[in-house]
Amino acid sequence: MKIGIVGLPGSGKTTVFNALTGSAAELSAYGASSRDPNLAVVKVPDPRLDTLSAMYKPKKTTPAQIQYVDVAGALSARENKGGTLDDLLRLLRPVDALLHVVRNFERAGEAPTPQKDFEALESELILSDLIIVEKRLERLEQDRKKGRKSDPSEPGLLEKARDILNRGEALRAFPDVASSPVLRGYAFLSAKPCIVLLNSGDDTDMGATSLELPSGVPLLELKGRLEMELAELPPEEAEVFRKDLGLPEPATFQLIRTSHSLLGLISFFTVGPDEVKAWNIRRDTRAQKAAGTIHSDIERGFIRAEVVAYDDLMALKSYTAAQKAGKVRLEGKEYPVKDGDIINFRFNV
Numbered sequence: 001m002k003i004g005i006v007g008l009p010g011s012g013k014t015t016v017f018n019a020l021t022g023s024a025a026e027l028s029a030y031g032a033s034s035r036d037p038n039l040a041v042v043k044v045p046d047p048r049l050d051t052l053s054a055m056y057k058p059k060k061t062t063p064a065q066i067q068y069v070d071v072a073g074a075l076s077a078r079e080n081k082g083g084t085l086d087d088l089l090r091l092l093r094p095v096d097a098l099l100h101v102v103r104n105f106e107r108a109g110e111a112p113t114p115q116k117d118f119e120a121l122e123s124e125l126i127l128s129d130l131i132i133v134e135k136r137l138e139r140l141e142q143d144r145k146k147g148r149k150s151d152p153s154e155p156g157l158l159e160k161a162r163d164i165l166n167r168g169e170a171l172r173a174f175p176d177v178a179s180s181p182v183l184r185g186y187a188f189l190s191a192k193p194c195i196v197l198l199n200s201g202d203d204t205d206m207g208a209t210s211l212e213l214p215s216g217v218p219l220l221e222l223k224g225r226l227e228m229e230l231a232e233l234p235p236e237e238a239e240v241f242r243k244d245l246g247l248p249e250p251a252t253f254q255l256i257r258t259s260h261s262l263l264g265l266i267s268f269f270t271v272g273p274d275e276v277k278a279w280n281i282r283r284d285t286r287a288q289k290a291a292g293t294i295h296s297d298i299e300r301g302f303i304r305a306e307v308v309a310y311d312d313l314m315a316l317k318s319y320t321a322a323q324k325a326g327k328v329r330l331e332g333k334e335y336p337v338k339d340g341d342i343i344n345f346r347f348n349v
C-alpha cells in the first residue's frame, strides 16, 4: 500500500514526510524543488496491537505498514523544462491514494492561501487526466476507422470521464468511472482517494482554517514543522514536550490511521508466543483470501478460520474464556473478515 504526497512547491511535503516517517530527507530552499522522490515505510499505530502484545508477551510484535512517497512539487509548473512534470506523474501513477499537502503557514511574508492552493493542484490533477482521456478517445476513433476492435464499454466510459473532468470535477466522486476495471490501467490521478492536509505554522490556531472541499475528501490539520522537530527528538524528550503542549499522541498517528482507512484497509491479527502481528487487508476480504496474505500455502490448504472478535476477547480477558463463552467461532472460506478479528487459520499442506 502506497500513498503519494503531493502539493504545490514549498507547501511542506518533505517536512510532512519527515514528520510521518521519522526520516531526515532534505528540505528544499524556497523556490528550488527537490528532485529525487523520498520513500519510507511507516507502522500503522494501533492500540489494539499493543494490548494483544501485552497479553501474549510474544518474542516479536509486528504492526501493519504503509509506504509513503514524497515527490517534488512541480505539478504547478506545466511548462517545466526537462519533462519534470511527466517524471512526477509517472511516480504518482502507481500510488493507491494521495495526501495533498496545503500550505497554511506564512512564507517569506506571504500569507497562506489554502483554498486557492488546493484548487490549483486539484485542477492540475484534473487536467492531467483530461489529457490522457482525450488522447485515448482520439486513438479509439482512429482504430474504429481502421476497423480495429476495442472493449465496447471503453469509449462510453471515457466520454463520461471527459464530461466530468471538463466540468472541473475529479473522477474520485464517480465510482463507476473511478473504479472501472476497463479504465484502471490509466491510473487517473483525480480518481485516487485523497486526503487534504493543512500544513499549519507553529503559531497557527488549530481548527481555525476551514476549506471547501469536494465531498468525500477528508481534511486534516498538522503542524508539519513542529511535528517534524518532535519526531527528531529522542522519544522520551518528545513525550515531555507533547505533555507540555497537551498532545496525547503524535499528531501524525491520526494522519496515518486516516490514510489507512481511506485506502479501505482493515486489520486482522494473528497471535501466539512467537509473534503478535497486524495484517492489512481490504474491507470485505474473504477468510480464504485473507489467509493468503500470510502465506499462499495457508490459502491453498485452507480448512477453517478460528475467529474471535477483539472486543469479545477483551471482555472475556483470555482466549480460553472466550472459547468457553462460545465466542471463538469456526468460519468457512467465504467469511468476510472484520476489522479487529483475531484469527487462527486451520489448514492442510
Ligand SMILES: Nc1nc2c(ncn2[C@@H]2O[C@H](COP(=O)(O)OP(=O)(O)OP(=O)(O)O)[C@@H](O)[C@H]2O)c(=O)[nH]1
Pocket: 007, 008, 009, 010, 011, 012, 013, 014, 015, 016, 026, 027, 028, 029, 030, 032, 033, 034, 071, 072, 073, 074, 105, 106, 199, 200, 201, 202, 223, 224, 225, 226
Ligand atoms: N513555518 C513553517 N514552515 C514550514 C512548514 N513546513 C515547511 N516549512 C518550510 O517551508 C520550506 C519548504 O519545505 P519543504 O518541506 O521542503 O517543502 P516541499 O513541499 O517538500 O517543497 P518542494 O519539494 O520543493 O516542493 C522549508 O523552508 C520549511 O522549513 C511548517 O509547517 N511551518
Ligand SMILES: [Mg+2]
Pocket: 013, 014, 015, 027, 028, 034, 070, 071, 072, 073
Ligand atoms: Mg520536497
